[in-house]
Amino acid sequence: MNNQVAITGMGIVSCLGLTLDSVSASLQAGRSGIVIDDGRIEAGFRSPLTGKIEEFDPKSWGLKRKQLKTMGEPAQYGYAAAVDAIADAGLTLEDIQNPRCGIVMGNDSVAGATVEGHKEWQKNGETRFIGSGYIFQGMNSTVTMNLATYLGIQGANWTLAGACASGAHAIGQSLMLIRSGLQDMVLAGGAQEMNQESMGSFDALTAFSTRLDSPQEASRPFDRECDGLVPSGGGACLILENLEHARARGANIYGIVKGYGFSSNGTPHLSKPETDGAARAMSMALDDAKTDPSDLDYINAHATSTPLGDAAEAGAIAKIVGSDVPVSSTKSMTGHECWMAGASEAVYTTLMARDRFLAPNINFLKLGDDYPTININREVREADIKTAVSNSFGFGGTNAVLVMDFSDMNEKRRHA
Amino acid sequence: MTQENVIKGIHNVFIEGFEIEEEILNGAATLDQDLGLDSLDGLDLVVALEKEFDIRIPEETAREMRVLQDIYDYVDNNVQ
Numbered sequence: 001m002n003n004q005v006a007i008t009g010m011g012i013v014s015c016l017g018l019t020l021d022s023v024s025a026s027l028q029a030g031r032s033g034i035v036i037d038d039g040r041i042e043a044g045f046r047s048p049l050t051g052k053i054e055e056f057d058p059k060s061w062g063l064k065r066k067q068l069k070t071m072g073e074p075a076q077y078g079y080a081a082a083v084d085a086i087a088d089a090g091l092t093l094e095d096i097q098n099p100r101c102g103i104v105m106g107n108d109s110v111a112g113a114t115v116e117g118h119k120e121w122q123k124n125g126e127t128r129f130i131g132s133g134y135i136f137q138g139m140n141s142t143v144t145m146n147l148a149t150y151l152g153i154q155g156a157n158w159t160l161a162g163a164c165a166s167g168a169h170a171i172g173q174s175l176m177l178i179r180s181g182l183q184d185m186v187l188a189g190g191a192q193e194m195n196q197e198s199m200g201s202f203d204a205l206t207a208f209s210t211r212l213d214s215p216q217e218a219s220r221p222f223d224r225e226c227d228g229l230v231p232s233g234g235g236a237c238l239i240l241e242n243l244e245h246a247r248a249r250g251a252n253i254y255g256i257v258k259g260y261g262f263s264s265n266g267t268p269h270l271s272k273p274e275t276d277g278a279a280r281a282m283s284m285a286l287d288d289a290k291t292d293p294s295d296l297d298y299i300n301a302h303a304t305s306t307p308l309g310d311a312a313e314a315g316a317i318a319k320i321v322g323s324d325v326p327v328s329s330t331k332s333m334t335g336h337e338c339w340m341a342g343a344s345e346a347v348y349t350t351l352m353a354r355d356r357f358l359a360p361n362i363n364f365l366k367l368g369d370d371y372p373t374i375n376i377n378r379e380v381r382e383a384d385i386k387t388a389v390s391n392s393f394g395f396g397g398t399n400a401v402l403v404m405d406f407s408d409m410n411e412k413r414r415h416a
Numbered sequence: 417m418t419q420e421n422v423i424k425g426i427h428n429v430f431i432e433g434f435e436i437e438e439e440i441l442n443g444a445a446t447l448d449q450d451l452g453l454d455s456l457d458g459l460d461l462v463v464a465l466e467k468e469f470d471i472r473i474p475e476e477t478a479r480e481m482r483v484l485q486d487i488y489d490y491v492d493n494n495v496q
Contacts, residue, residue, distance in 0.1 A: 128463060129463055131459070132460050
């Protein structure tokens with residue numbers, strides 16, 4: 001019998017806020033975190049639209065000079081989210097410093113640190129002028145290597161790179177580590193840098209919205225007038241814990257990660273979304289969770305506000321779930337949080353269950369003509385989410401789907 | 417450069433670059449125990465001193481530096 005896996009703590013750094021409560025308030029208000037970044041205009045970006053994290057100071061999370069030397073943007077976001085998640089779970093560092101607790105985070109770039117380090121080298125003509133910090137900032141595992149070191153993690157310790165499904169795959173893999181009995185707890189999540197260096201090459205794909213006259217209306221997943229995604233980022237962390245372990249220590253439980261599905265499209269195109277692969281991952285996750293599609297109360301869609309991708313996902317949802325279950329893409333407010341999106345959207349979905357609402361898919365007016373009918377939730381509304389799905393899809397055709405069950409959420413969580 | 421300015425410049429590197437309190441900076445302070453520098457800090461300290469004083473500190477010399485006085489002496493003897 002597999003172990004069940006509870007969510008017992010969460011932390012988030014996003015353009016919607018730096019605390020669970022402020023993020024929940026933003027979701028309930030349908031508030032967008034998208035702005036125009038003038039620096040991107042000067043830097044030659046096709047689109048200067050971006051999510052913006054307000055007033056993030058890593059020193060507020062206790063990070064000091066020595067740690068910041070080895071921690072670039074994604075590691076700092078990840079650290080803040082992890083520290084908050086540990087506290088939210090009612091854990092101390094001592095509680096997680098044992099071989100039964102690990103960390104698996106999604107991350108798929110370190111462009112900012114790589115470019116900055118290279119600039120130091122070129123400016124001074126010798127590699128030693130790069131300094132000692134950039135190697136630790138500039139490895140893809142920067143988030144987990146720094147967090148494991150500074151938090152004293154003794155169990156699993158690695159980064160998972162799966163494009164824009166990284167965060168969801170990190171949760172899925174953590175689920176398997178706990179189910180199998182290899183770990184009792186895993187800090188699972190994702191981080192996403194937002195600097196120009198990390199987003200310039202994505203901007204070059206002409207994938208970003210250029211709706212500059214109304215930045216907060218630029219990200220409009222599923223809407224027939226959508227013209228591209230808006231890049232964003234931050235950090236998200238969930239404490240996943242063997243249910244019996246959580247109960248034994250009297251933890252306040254948000255819910256259960258009940259199912260994980262994954263697939264690869266297997267089609268010869270790096271960036272073209274595809275309905276069948278997404279549908280296979282959804283079907284696998286529901287089977288894994290032993291959940292009938294008719295039991296779902298909500299789907300947090302991957303939909304990024306790109307016509308091809310949104311249509312492909314709508315096709316998968318229609319095929320596997322039908323047209324009744326409410327669907328929203330929180331990317332309409334956050335923009336596309338890329339490597340961390342699967343983790344942050346698991347946090348957003350859990351907050352909806354905690355605070356009994358369905359977040360709106362803001363800016364949605366009308367489905368595209370060639371989209372199958374699905375039930376897009378346009379307005380915030382009260383809801384009792386017991387079972388939800390969160391979809392994440394990435395370049396290279398990697399797909400990850402999570403099923404979460406909140407039916408036994410500890411009532412203390414409701415008033416957090 | 418006067419010895420006083422050399423010491424002031426070195427202290428500045430420690431204060432600005434390594435967030436070390438000025439009060440604990442003195443010739444007898446050990447770089448590892450008293451000032452809390454590890455081997456990675458040592459690499460960055462050498463680069464910072466070289467930039468500050470436009471000098472070169474050979475790796476073997478840097479490895480032999482134990483206390484702040486070693487740095488005062490090397491910089492004082494090599495700065496223009």
